[in-house]
Amino acid sequence: MAxxxxxxxxxxxxxxxxVDHIDLTVEDGELCVLLGPSGxxxxxxxxxxxxxxxxxxxxxxxxxxxxxxxxxxQRGIGMVFQSYALYPHMTVREQxxxxxxxxxxxxxxxxxxxxxxxxxxxxxxxxxxYPSQLSAGQRQxxxxxxxxxxxxxxxxxxxxxxxxxxxxxxxxxASLRRLQQxxxxxxxxxxxxxxxxxxxxxxxxxxxxxxxxxxxxPQELYRRPANVFVAGFLGMPPMNFIEVEAISEGGTLxxxxxWLILPMPPEWxxxxxxxxxxxxxxxxxxxxxxxxxxxMAAEVIVIEPHGHEMILHVRVHDxxxxxxxxxxxLGFRPQPGDRVSISFNLQHIHLFDRTTEQRIA
Amino acid sequence: xxxxxxxxxxxxxVLVLAFVATAFFFLPLLWIVISSFKTQLDxxxxxxxxxFQPTLANYINVLRSDFxxxxxxxxxxxxxxxxxxxxxxxxxxxxxxxxxxxxxxFIQFWILSLRFLPAVAVMVPFFLxxxxxxxxxxxxxxxxxxxxxxxxxxxxxxxxxFDEIPLELxxxxxxxxxxxxxxxxxxxxxxxxxxxxxxxxxxxxxxLNEFLLALALTVRAAxxxxxxxxxxxxxxxxDWGRISAAGTLFMLPVVLxxxxxxxxxxxxxxxxxxx
Numbered sequence: 001m002a003x004x005x006x007x008x009x010x011x012x013x014x015x016x017x018x019v020d021h022i023d024l025t026v027e028d029g030e031l032c033v034l035l036g037p038s039g040x041x042x043x044x045x046x047x048x049x050x051x052x053x054x055x056x057x058x059x060x061x062x063x064x065x066x067x068x069x070x071x072x073x074q075r076g077i078g079m080v081f082q083s084y085a086l087y088p089h090m091t092v093r094e095q096x097x098x099x100x101x102x103x104x105x106x107x108x109x110x111x112x113x114x115x116x117x118x119x120x121x122x123x124x125x126x127x128x129x130y131p132s133q134l135s136a137g138q139r140q141x142x143x144x145x146x147x148x149x150x151x152x153x154x155x156x157x158x159x160x161x162x163x164x165x166x167x168x169x170x171x172x173x174a175s176l177r178r179l180q181q182x183x184x185x186x187x188x189x190x191x192x193x194x195x196x197x198x199x200x201x202x203x204x205x206x207x208x209x210x211x212x213x214x215x216x217x218p219q220e221l222y223r224r225p226a227n228v229f230v231a232g233f234l235g236m237p238p239m240n241f242i243e244v245e246a247i248s249e250g251g252t253l254x255x256x257x258x259w260l261i262l263p264m265p266p267e268w269x270x271x272x273x274x275x276x277x278x279x280x281x282x283x284x285x286x287x288x289x290x291x292x293x294x295x296m297a298a299e300v301i302v303i304e305p306h307g308h309e310m311i312l313h314v315r316v317h318d319x320x321x322x323x324x325x326x327x328x329x330l331g332f333r334p335q336p337g338d339r340v341s342i343s344f345n346l347q348h349i350h351l352f353d354r355t356t357e358q359r360i361a
Numbered sequence: 362x363x364x365x366x367x368x369x370x371x372x373x374x375v376l377v378l379a380f381v382a383t384a385f386f387f388l389p390l391l392w393i394v395i396s397s398f399k400t401q402l403d404x405x406x407x408x409x410x411x412x413f414q415p416t417l418a419n420y421i422n423v424l425r426s427d428f429x430x431x432x433x434x435x436x437x438x439x440x441x442x443x444x445x446x447x448x449x450x451x452x453x454x455x456x457x458x459x460x461x462x463x464x465x466x467f468i469q470f471w472i473l474s475l476r477f478l479p480a481v482a483v484m485v486p487f488f489l490x491x492x493x494x495x496x497x498x499x500x501x502x503x504x505x506x507x508x509x510x511x512x513x514x515x516x517x518x519x520x521x522x523f524d525e526i527p528l529e530l531x532x533x534x535x536x537x538x539x540x541x542x543x544x545x546x547x548x549x550x551x552x553x554x555x556x557x558x559x560x561x562x563x564x565x566x567x568x569l570n571e572f573l574l575a576l577a578l579t580v581r582a583a584x585x586x587x588x589x590x591x592x593x594x595x596x597x598x599x600d601w602g603r604i605s606a607a608g609t610l611f612m613l614p615v616v617l618x619x620x621x622x623x624x625x626x627x628x629x630x631x632x633x634x635x636x
Contacts, residue, residue, distance in 0.1 A: 071535070
């Protein structure tokens, strides 16, 4: 039962500002995913929470207790490393006993704890093996077991699925989530995989260049990205961005550039800055058979079939757009080189200020 | 079919070559062992006698002589120096491997440079210094001098082994509730065991074989076996039987130790087990 609070946490590596004054609260029992590209500061943040990296400034509180300067082993934290970091010279049983021996726990209780964790993770029949005799999935479970056997207040996971086969990953992901919900253990999970983040998280923290870009539920982040970075980072294929000018024409707001004229519904704010970025997800672009005189006439460049749907790469003037379409609802079968028309679903567009890259609407 | 035949020939050739090379290096050892069981007459028989009446006289002679004390001196100094070098060497190597230190590479080079010096170059200064300190002809002086090259050897070999251990293993142990010293003793040290064994063998052999400094710094009380053996060659003649018996006895500890730890030794010499 623990609530994790980071207060203006800051970290410099030499001249690199790895983590820039971040504030974050992870509620009791919550699974919080730190998501970002490599070098975004997510792993450094995790390592500061674990006590493996000394913060340059700021505080860390776990369950109201200030742990900023405590030794890693005194924080009541369990961690699973990306490489799993299993001790090569110990059997699985010894790995699980190892943290308990440090706690000076009686032998009977130790055995009991090991058995409980082994049952929980279904590694009971692996107890006498060495790490080199385990598969990647089994190693992951053993590493998780070693982190949990101390019954920590907080669980830290550093890209725990990156060494698991793609085929197994989904299964392991689901079991990880089920386990976390069963134990109701507060968890911080680092990944660069947005699919993983969306599948697992109660709360996603998107990081970039050492700063938190946005915090929210997976849906919130997908529906209302706070800036261009978040909008482009979440969603596969990524969002289309188009530079437009906001112009008032006869009382209605119009977004336009050389090839686009998009009159907005009357309820839209009129006081927009002039230079904007229009963001629209591939699934919110519609592809039609070509219409005469359409300024948004487009040429199909590539078609990627993805089973029940397809991704079309089209070119409008010099601009490439990605559209997602359901072949059965399209009504026609576009081929590369064909001309098509594109239309926008205005309810699902995002507008960002071109200078600050922050969300406007 | 033809390829398999050629392959077989190649492998056979390699085997024969390996056998010849091994025999070449092994023959002198065999010669010494055989000689140690021969009488003076048999020793000098030409052509050499392969079938003879073995005798233990040489061994009895050797064990009744000064060699017993010399052998004990050699073993005591070699073991003490090896253990001390492992202790200090592993701690130093671990420090260099895990902690950043101003001028670290310079200090490491300095430690290595202690091995550049040929023993002859330092023999006279050592003699003068230890004579002035009244430490000449003590086991302590040999222990001190042997540590110079053993420790520097241990530091360099063990550092390479510690560098191979992923840092995450130690971080995991820290999170498991162990202090830095406990992490060193319970995770890092067991993982470099092949390195420790390799280092130990080489330190042991180096210390047992050392001749020049032992000759210069000892007189009688701390005399070691190599010096004692050399003194069996006198102007009145050489007692090859005794030398052979003493040499055979002197080989035994290293041979036994090597057999005892052969698995670790192979791993240590071929390296890179961690990845």
